[in-house]
Amino acid sequence: MAEQRQNAKMGQIPILLIAGVMSPHSKGAARARLNMDRDGGKKGAPSYLAGVQVDLGNVDKYLQNSKTFYTCNIVQNTKNLEVKDVIKEMNDMLYEVDADVKKKERKSPMVGVYYSGHGCSNGGDWCFKDGDFSFKFLESVLRKRGNIKIFSDSCFSGDWAVKLKKWEYRTRNVWIFAGSVPGASALDGGDEGGMATAKWLKLFPKLFDDEANSYDDVMEAMHQSYGCCAKIDDDGEYHYIEFRDAHAEYKLQQGMKGISLANKGAESDGDDSDGDDSDADDDYKAEAVGVASSGVTCSMGHPLRFMTQAQLVAEKPGYANGVGCDRCGKSAKKVGGSAHCSRCEYDLCPQCFIELSAEENGSSYKPVEVEKTCDEGHPLYKLNLVELNEYSDYPMAYICDGCFEMSTLAKGYDHAHHCPLCRFDLCPKCVSK
Ligand SMILES: [Zn+2]
Ligand SMILES: [Zn+2]
Ligand SMILES: [Zn+2]
Ligand SMILES: [Zn+2]
Numbered sequence: 001m002a003e004q005r006q007n008a009k010m011g012q013i014p015i016l017l018i019a020g021v022m023s024p025h026s027k028g029a030a031r032a033r034l035n036m037d038r039d040g041g042k043k044g045a046p047s048y049l050a051g052v053q054v055d056l057g058n059v060d061k062y063l064q065n066s067k068t069f070y071t072c073n074i075v076q077n078t079k080n081l082e083v084k085d086v087i088k089e090m091n092d093m094l095y096e097v098d099a100d101v102k103k104k105e106r107k108s109p110m111v112g113v114y115y116s117g118h119g120c121s122n123g124g125d126w127c128f129k130d131g132d133f134s135f136k137f138l139e140s141v142l143r144k145r146g147n148i149k150i151f152s153d154s155c156f157s158g159d160w161a162v163k164l165k166k167w168e169y170r171t172r173n174v175w176i177f178a179g180s181v182p183g184a185s186a187l188d189g190g191d192e193g194g195m196a197t198a199k200w201l202k203l204f205p206k207l208f209d210d211e212a213n214s215y216d217d218v219m220e221a222m223h224q225s226y227g228c229c230a231k232i233d234d235d236g237e238y239h240y241i242e243f244r245d246a247h248a249e250y251k252l253q254q255g256m257k258g259i260s261l262a263n264k265g266a267e268s269d270g271d272d273s274d275g276d277d278s279d280a281d282d283d284y285k286a287e288a289v290g291v292a293s294s295g296v297t298c299s300m301g302h303p304l305r306f307m308t309q310a311q312l313v314a315e316k317p318g319y320a321n322g323v324g325c326d327r328c329g330k331s332a333k334k335v336g337g338s339a340h341c342s343r344c345e346y347d348l349c350p351q352c353f354i355e356l357s358a359e360e361n362g363s364s365y366k367p368v369e370v371e372k373t374c375d376e377g378h379p380l381y382k383l384n385l386v387e388l389n390e391y392s393d394y395p396m397a398y399i400c401d402g403c404f405e406m407s408t409l410a411k412g413y414d415h416a417h418h419c420p421l422c423r424f425d426l427c428p429k430c431v432s433k
Pocket of ligand 4: 336374375376377378419420421422423424
């Protein structure tokens with residue numbers, strides 16, 4: 001297999017294919033599925049796995065026939081893939097590609113990464129066994145070389161397309177194709193794979209492979225596609241295009257179907273086999289799949305996940321005026337968001353969540369006053385790597401938003417000053433600057 005992969009023609013772009021894990025660490029991990037119960041089974045892991053595998057298979061098949069791209073490796077360990085493995089695979093690809101050209105040319109060649117799997121509701125990060133692969137992990141690539149195309153068919157991946165804006169005029173030739181529009185879920189058609197990927201495979205030949213395509217052809221394919229695309233071009237300028245919103249379209253469709261089903265239900269005994277209403281409703285919702293094995297939960301034992309005020313309002317318009325912390329009463333609008341249970345509408349302000357979590361672990365949380373805040377003006381909490389892993393699903397490492405360096409225990413940093421709402425971090429050096 002390895003030899004076959006290396007037979008790439010000169011000038012073709014290597015693509016690393018990555019499959020997400022079935023049961024990620026992240027409490028905010030989401031994958032929205034569509035009518036999964038065709039075979040009568042319960043919605044769950046096997047169908048998720050099938051969807052991701054179909055995606056990788058389809059993309060690999062497309063790449064094999066592509067004039068522009070080739071598959072450089074397929075990374076798939078649906079049970080145990082960890083963030084460090086993903087980082088290593090990316091570094092291996094970059095090392096190989098850059099080592100080849102450094103002697104002759106100065107410019108790094110284009111590379112690509114394709115991901116299909118769970119996306120985190122807090123910012124679209126990729127969810128693995130030990131924690132989330134954050135957009136911030138790509139920043140060293142953006143800073144040092146640019147020239148990368150990211151294809152992410154996962155929930156909330158559109159958030160990455162928005163985050164790329166920050167890199168305008170600081171990097172070049174970076175594309176992000178996202179399976180969802182910002183703040184929304186991507187849809188997985190189960191046995192057919194992700195709906196965005198299915199549409200992309202029709203768009204990409206037009207966009208990248210077939211020079212004979214007219215502008216109209218490309219526009220037509222774009223209009224059919226799902227999600228969005230952000231790009232920083234060769235001059236460093238940022239561009240953003242939005243395709244269709246699969247989630248919104250599905251909701252609309254279900255709304256209409258709901259009306260006709262209700263009418264039908266009045267006549268029949270309501271034993272409709274193509275999914276009852278409540279289940280269909282669950283299918284499109286990007287329900288958090290993580291489980292609360294420990295930690296602070298709502299009174300029903302559901303895991304809480306951090307959401308900004310904007311994310312809360314997007315999910316529940318009734319939260320627009322702010323919702324009080326269920327412990328201290330502080331308004332989510334005032335503090336910027338909450339640790340939230342969607343099912344019970346239970347909310348804790350970040351401070352209470354952190355205090356209760358410390359209590360649960362038999363310690364007490366002592367707030368450390370620092371002058372710095374996150375970009376949104378929220379307070380920063382001093383948390384160690386274990387706490388960052390437990391509360392914000394960091395993989396025992398983080399990227400500092402001040403110096404962009406990765407901090408790990410091996411590097412001598414065991415804590416960060418952290419905003420759990422924005423996933424913003426400062427290392428000990430940068431917080432005292
Ligand atoms: Zn509180
Ligand atoms: Zn709950
Ligand atoms: Zn720093
Ligand atoms: Zn913040």
